Amino acid sequence: MNFEYSEKSLKLQKKLQEFIAEHIQPIEEEVNAFHANPENSWKRWPGTEDLKHKARAEGLWNLFLPKSYKEFSPGLSNLEYAPLAEQMGRILWSSEVFNCSAPDTGNMEVLAKYGTPEQQEEWLRPLLDGKIRSAFLMTEPEVASSDATNIETSIMADGDEYVINGRKWWSSGAMDPNCKLTIVMGKTDFDAPRHQQQGMILVPIDTPGLEVLRPLPVFGYNDSPEGHADIQMTNVRVPKGNLLLGEGRGFEIAQGRLGPGRIHHCMRLIGMAQRSLEIMAQRTIDRKPFGRTLDTFSSVRQDIAKSACEIEQTRLLVLSAADKMDRVGNKEAKDLIAMIKIVAPNMALAIIDRAIQILGGKGVCNDTPLAHFYAAARMLRLADGPDEVHMSQLGKSIIKKYTQSL
Ligand SMILES: Cc1cc2nc3c(=O)[nH]c(=O)nc-3n(C[C@H](O)[C@H](O)[C@H](O)COP(=O)(O)OP(=O)(O)OC[C@H]3O[C@@H](n4cnc5c(N)ncnc54)[C@H](O)[C@@H]3O)c2cc1C
Structure with missing residues (x-):
C-alpha cells in the first residue's frame, strides 16, 4: 500500500485549497446566514452559479468521477480524490460548488454505469454540467x-x-x-x-x-x-x-451505488473532524478559566491529543479502503467500506462533541460550524445504512473468513 499522493492529486489539492481560501471561506458566514433565514428556505444563494462557473474554469469539477469516465472529469482514483473530498467536508455546502455533492454524485455514477445512451443524454449530461x-x-x-x-x-x-x-x-x-x-x-x-x-x-x-x-x-x-x-x-x-x-435489477444497482457514496461521506467527515480539532485547539489559548488558559489543562490536552490520533487513524483507514476499491473493485473492498462507514461518523461525532465542550456555550450556537457538523455527523450514523447493519454484515463476513476452512 502506497499512500503517497500522485502529482495530479497534489496539484489539485493545492488548487482546491487556494480556491476555497479565496472564494469560499470569505463568504461562508454570509451563505450560512442566507440559508438560516426562514424567508430563504428552498431558495438558492444567488452567487452559487457564479462560484460553480469559476470552479469549473479552474478544472475543479466532477472530481469524484472515477477514472473510467475520463471525458467528464480529471479522472481521479478514489485515493486521489480522498484528500480533495476532505477539504470540501470542512464547509458543509462547498461540495456543490465543485459538482461533488450527494446525492447527485451517486446518481451520476448510476447513470454513467447503468444508463442507456438516451437516459445519459437526457439526465447525465445536465447533471455533469451542474445544470440540474x-x-x-x-x-x-x-x-x-x-x-x-x-x-x-x-x-x-x-x-x-x-x-x-x-x-x-x-x-x-x-x-x-x-x-x-x-x-x-x-x-x-x-x-x-x-x-x-x-x-x-x-x-x-x-x-x-x-x-x-x-x-x-x-x-x-x-x-x-x-x-x-x-x-x-x-x-x-x-x-x-x-x-x-x-x-428485478434494482438491488444490484443499489449495491453499486452505495460503495462510492459511503466513502465520499467518510472523506468529508474527516474534513469536519479536522476542522473541529483546529477550532478547539485555537480556542484553548483564548479562554482563561481559574486563572490559566485552557491549553495548560491536562484534560484539554488529552482531548486534543485523542482527537488528533482518532482523525489520523480514520484517515488511514479511509485511504486503505480507497486504495482497495481502486485496485480490486468495490465488491472486494466491501469489508473496508463497512469499517469506515462504522468508524468515520462515530469518530467525527466524538471529536465535534469534545470541541463543543471546550468551546462552552459558543459551541452549541451557530457562531461556529460545530452544531451543524454535529447534526450532519449524527445523521450519517443512519443514512446509507445504520451502524448496526454494517456491523452485522462485517461481523458475518469476518466470521465466514475465519471459519470457512474449519
Ligand atoms: C438526514 C437523512 C438523509 C437521508 N437521505 C436519504 C436519501 O437521500 N434517500 C433515501 O432513500 N434515504 C435517505 N435516508 C434514509 C436512511 O438511509 C434511513 O433512515 C436508514 O437506512 C434507516 O432506515 P429507517 O429509517 O427505515 O430505519 P429502520 O430500518 O426502521 O431501522 C431503525 C433502527 O433499527 C436498528 N437496526 C436495523 N437493522 C439492524 C440490525 N441488523 N441489527 C441491529 N439493529 C438494527 C438500527 O438502530 C436502526 O437505526 C436519509 C436519512 C437521514 C436521517
Whole structure:
C-alpha cells in the first residue's frame, strides 16, 4: 500500500485549497446566514452559479468521477480524490460548488454505469454540467428501510408505461428548486426471489402524481436549499424506457451505488473532524478559566491529543479502503467500506462533541460550524445504512473468513 499522493492529486489539492481560501471561506458566514433565514428556505444563494462557473474554469469539477469516465472529469482514483473530498467536508455546502455533492454524485455514477445512451443524454449530461440536481428515493416511512427488501412502492408495467405508487421520505435534495430528477427504487415483481423484486426508475420530479408533502428537518436544520423531503407518489406514469437496467435489477444497482457514496461521506467527515480539532485547539489559548488558559489543562490536552490520533487513524483507514476499491473493485473492498462507514461518523461525532465542550456555550450556537457538523455527523450514523447493519454484515463476513476452512 502506497499512500503517497500522485502529482495530479497534489496539484489539485493545492488548487482546491487556494480556491476555497479565496472564494469560499470569505463568504461562508454570509451563505450560512442566507440559508438560516426562514424567508430563504428552498431558495438558492444567488452567487452559487457564479462560484460553480469559476470552479469549473479552474478544472475543479466532477472530481469524484472515477477514472473510467475520463471525458467528464480529471479522472481521479478514489485515493486521489480522498484528500480533495476532505477539504470540501470542512464547509458543509462547498461540495456543490465543485459538482461533488450527494446525492447527485451517486446518481451520476448510476447513470454513467447503468444508463442507456438516451437516459445519459437526457439526465447525465445536465447533471455533469451542474445544470440540474437530483434525489434518490429508497427509504419509506411505513417499513424498516434499513432492510431495502422491505420497501413497498410498486412499479407496475401498463402498456408503454410504468405506474408508480408509494410513499418515500428522507429524499435528500428533493426540495432544491434545481432538482429535476428522482431515481425511485420500488418493486417490479412482489413474487420474485427476495433480491430480484426491485427495480429503479427515472422519474422527473414534475411528473403528475408526484407530490412533495413536506420538508424534514434534521435536529432543526432544514439543510436548505437541498433539504430532505417526504414524498407521495400516486399513479405516477413514466415511459417504459425510464427503467434502469431492467426489472428485478434494482438491488444490484443499489449495491453499486452505495460503495462510492459511503466513502465520499467518510472523506468529508474527516474534513469536519479536522476542522473541529483546529477550532478547539485555537480556542484553548483564548479562554482563561481559574486563572490559566485552557491549553495548560491536562484534560484539554488529552482531548486534543485523542482527537488528533482518532482523525489520523480514520484517515488511514479511509485511504486503505480507497486504495482497495481502486485496485480490486468495490465488491472486494466491501469489508473496508463497512469499517469506515462504522468508524468515520462515530469518530467525527466524538471529536465535534469534545470541541463543543471546550468551546462552552459558543459551541452549541451557530457562531461556529460545530452544531451543524454535529447534526450532519449524527445523521450519517443512519443514512446509507445504520451502524448496526454494517456491523452485522462485517461481523458475518469476518466470521465466514475465519471459519470457512474449519
Ligand atoms: C438526514 C437523512 C438523509 C437521508 N437521505 C436519504 C436519501 O437521500 N434517500 C433515501 O432513500 N434515504 C435517505 N435516508 C434514509 C436512511 O438511509 C434511513 O433512515 C436508514 O437506512 C434507516 O432506515 P429507517 O429509517 O427505515 O430505519 P429502520 O430500518 O426502521 O431501522 C431503525 C433502527 O433499527 C436498528 N437496526 C436495523 N437493522 C439492524 C440490525 N441488523 N441489527 C441491529 N439493529 C438494527 C438500527 O438502530 C436502526 O437505526 C436519509 C436519512 C437521514 C436521517
